[in-house]
Amino acid sequence: MDPIRGISVTGTGKRYAGIPVLSDISLKIAEGEIHGILGENGAGKSTLLKIIGGAVMADSGTLRLNGMPIKISSPRDSIAHGISLISQELSLIPNRTVLENVFLGRWANTAGLVKGRRDREHFTALIRETGFELDPDMVVSRLSIGQAQQVEILKALARGATILCMDEPTAVLNEMEKANLLRVIRRLSAAGTTIILVSHYLEEVLDICDRVTILRDGHHISTADASGHTPESLVSLMVGREVDFLMPDIPPVRPGAVTVLEARGICSNSVQDISIVVRRGEILGLAGLVGSGRSETLLALFGADKVSAGSVAINGQRVQPNSIRDAIKAGIALVPESRKDQGLVMSRSVVENIALATLGIRSAAGFVRGVAENRAVADISIAVDLRGVRAGSPIAALSGGNQQKALFAKWLLAPPEVLLVDEPTRGVDVAAKSRIHSMIIELAAKGTAVVVVSSELEEVIGLSHRVNVMRRGRIVAEFDRNASRDDVMASAFLK
Ligand SMILES: Nc1ncnc2c1ncn2[C@@H]1O[C@H](COP(=O)(O)OP(=O)(O)OP(=O)(O)O)[C@@H](O)[C@H]1O
Ligand SMILES: [Mg+2]
Incomplete structure (x- = not known):
């Protein structure tokens, strides 16, 4: 030098x-x-x-x-x-x-x-x-x-x-x-x-x-x-202050918790024979290499990728295959991987984006309107630390990490039955990351069944009750949360 x-x-x-x-x-x-x-x-x-x-x-x-x-x-x-x-x-x-x-x-x-x-x-x-x-x-x-x-x-x-x-x-x-x-x-x-x-x-x-x-x-x-x-x-x-680094404890799944999400033999262009069961309050992690079919599994469950075989049921009720509409109606929410392409309306404001996902359902139910809606959105923006951001600014003017938080926040207004999250903390700073982890755990504690995909092994292991490892479109191994990083890595790579 x-x-x-x-x-x-x-x-x-x-x-x-x-x-x-x-x-x-x-x-x-x-x-x-x-x-x-x-x-x-x-x-x-x-x-x-x-x-x-x-x-x-x-x-x-x-x-x-x-x-x-x-x-x-x-x-x-x-x-x-x-x-x-x-x-x-x-x-x-x-x-x-x-x-x-x-x-x-x-x-x-x-x-x-x-x-x-x-x-x-x-x-x-x-x-x-x-x-x-x-x-x-x-x-x-x-x-x-x-x-x-x-x-x-x-x-x-x-x-x-x-x-x-x-x-x-x-x-x-x-x-x-x-x-x-x-x-x-x-x-x-x-x-x-x-x-x-x-x-x-x-x-x-x-x-x-x-x-x-x-x-x-x-x-x-x-x-x-x-x-x-x-x-x-x-x-x-x-x-500018001390931050707690550790992954928060995850409460155990209640004994006898009912099955919320049950997928059997799902096949699509990218995945084969995927069977997944997630109980009330449970967080299931999907690990694997990029291209192993993790995101595609979420898309198939959400009805966004065409499914050629298999079934999805929520609380025992079959969900119409290949219908995002039906999936949302059944209570499935997806926080996708690519915030720009799939998640946010860039020209709309932060508040509009957070509210967009749930506004229709909520006002139809006469549940939350006007002021109350804004309140709920404001609470959530604080929870995910969008404090420095003006609620009226267009999403496009937000920094990358803040866009990710806004995307995440919009689903927290109405906790879904099933939450599918893909790379929840990509591009998010450490403080916000632990906040998002806490929110996922809190959602599960309230009863949501969560499936989380992450390329960060510490995250997917630390955040999940169970981890399924995918390779070439199939689930090839299952671990509990005491699994070591090396074990999970090995099963993701081995032929
Ligand atoms: N084109 C723009 N118009 C208005 N404000 C902007 C624009 N680009 C960035 N900002 C604002 O400038 C500030 C800094 O943004 P910047 O993208 O540099 O942050 P960053 O440190 O890279 O964050 P991240 O870790 O989220 O990527 C943010 O408050 C952001 O909202
Ligand atoms: Mg940046």
């Missing part, structure tokens, strides 16, 4: 609609450093990254590269300075190949048609540099999200990026892909690339970063060597 070379921001500030989201941030990141940026949801991490990456203009402050002030007012400017932003929403062209995506836009006058031998050679060199295993001729739409992210990294490197700004890159990856990405980050850093990494995974940050910066409410709280930190010290700086 060369302390003189590197990128710095001085006095950087940003407001949205007059409200400061970053105030007077000064920070220097040395060349070749892996620098972590931590903070609660809405702290301003993505905004800072976007300013460095040219996607957002700061209102004030100076950006310097190797001591020289630079002006960045578009992503093109930042690329010219070797800075690349890899956000959570990847920017690839789905119907083009890996090779085309990596070199796309580099030759402005060939309209993106790149087939030359030089590009293939360059591609091979990049593959060697990173150790990725990617077929250059594969169409991007057929890649897993982890592979698509690799393409995005290659694209940055092909453009000569020496500073990679990565916004929660591991949030969407499975354990193996995560380990792989961290290995590549280390490798790139050793070769002189600077990495700025936003992540909610504290262990990961402590493990991989040289130094860590903590933001709170848009302010710079601290920058220090990672080796001087513990997860606890990070959290207290992020939150």
